[in-house]
Amino acid sequence: FLLDMWGVMHDGEKPYNGVLEVIQKLKNYHQDNENKKKKKLIIVSNSSKRRSNSVKMLRKLGFNENDFDEIITSGEVAHHLLQYLSSSDISRNNNNNNAFCFGSGDEDEIYLNSCGWTLAENIESANLIVARGTFVIHQKQNENDDDNVMKNNGVVVDKKIDETLYWKTYQDVLDKAARKQIPMIVCNPDKIRPDIDKSPMPGTIGVAYEELLSKYHGGNKNNDDGDDNYDNSAFSTESLVLYLGKPFPSVYEIALSSISSSSDGDSSSDDIDKSRVVMVGDALETDVTGATVAGFDSIWVINDGIHYQDVNGCETVLQDFNQKSELTYAKGRQVSPTFVIPHFRW
Known part of the structure; x- marks a missing residue:
């Protein structure tokens, strides 16, 4: 079972x-x-x-x-993969283990550090995106925007504190990432939370990102070729979003x-x-x-x-x-x- x-x-x-x-x-x-x-x-x-x-x-x-x-x-599956990627030849050659994180707000940085990654301050400095939650975005804010910096501690955009800023940052980050074709690991493919509000889950981030990648670069989305087997075992220019979990x-x-x-x-x-x-x-x-x-x-x-x-x-x-x-x-x-x-x- x-x-x-x-x-x-x-x-x-x-x-x-x-x-x-x-x-x-x-x-x-x-x-x-x-x-x-x-x-x-x-x-x-x-x-x-x-x-x-x-x-x-x-x-x-x-x-x-x-x-x-x-x-x-x-x-846990994502953690093992991230640990492997952090010590891979590709990672060593790039000398950049900076991961941008859409987080849960619960030990996101500890999670990344424990598998060999550093939390990126912004999407420009990242060579990987990790989507593990839909509550906070680890993005250093513009220091000229005093109110937002004060409310969000300057480095975390919290949806509960400022939902408007959260969604603005969300769209901006995904747009920049898609143009640069930064790969993404989705640590929870669920799209909605099984609660009364049916809150969005990390799977929605992956889907939104795929749409932007398709918009800017064309190509096939996951499994668009009709193959009965999902082919998400490795990153490629055609498939930069890796979902780990059911289905x-x-x-x-x-x-x-x-x-x-x-x-x-x-x-x-x-x-x-x-x-x-x-x-x-x-x-x-x-x-x-x-x-x-x-x-x-x-x-x-x-x-x-x-x-x-x-x-x-x-x-x-x-x-x-x-x-x-x-x-x-x-x-x-x-x-x-x-x-x-x-x-x-x-």
Whole structure:
């Protein structure tokens, strides 16, 4: 079982009713059913924070992190990649590990420093953009603009303090970056937060940036060639935006590898029977689409999470999504969950 967290297991503040029980039921299924194999439970979260943060969240909500065979977050995957890039030949030759950050406001600089990158003061000095949040922009302000400097500490544009300045800076930075073709890593492909306000998430930054790159330089966007496999494994002049997380393949490859490494005997991810893998999620665009592309079954949780306000009938929501598929990560694919359940309960 590949499990989403927010929208399936909890609402950001408390676990959903019955979830703690279902985790234990699945974990002990082999003990209660003779000749049944042990179930693997792997969390696959699009959180832009590191694994340790999700562990703290699980503990806070009453879960035991040891019940899960692996906990994979987009932020952890991005951290490993950034660490690799910081020590690569390209980085050493450029002698510039300056990353511009769209941040969460929660230890953004510590995150970058810990994987070998320096927080760039402005987009002109950066050779990489890291999109890990939509709350602050780490951009040194014009010293002549006294009010804004005072309100934003001169180096951080905080949306809560000055939303007008935030969006002005946002547009200006992306426009300059697109003209220079600076590569971007999106540490959380989610586009909206699964809360009442449906606040924008880092995926929207990646999409906006792709549109500007296409405007200034033409070329194909991700997967416009109709290939069933996302080709985001490396930066190129055609694809400068790298999304790490669902529905893109890297997290599923890591999940399969963790299944194989924790299985009895010697095996590899290629040996995993995908018909025995299921993704449990609340979001059609990330969870269900990702499972479809990866070749897994999917369980769509409809009365919790991102679609709960919209689901008067899941068929209508699914039909609307597929009609607009070209505008989503599905890129024109028609997706359909294998199973639909109201809540993740036993």
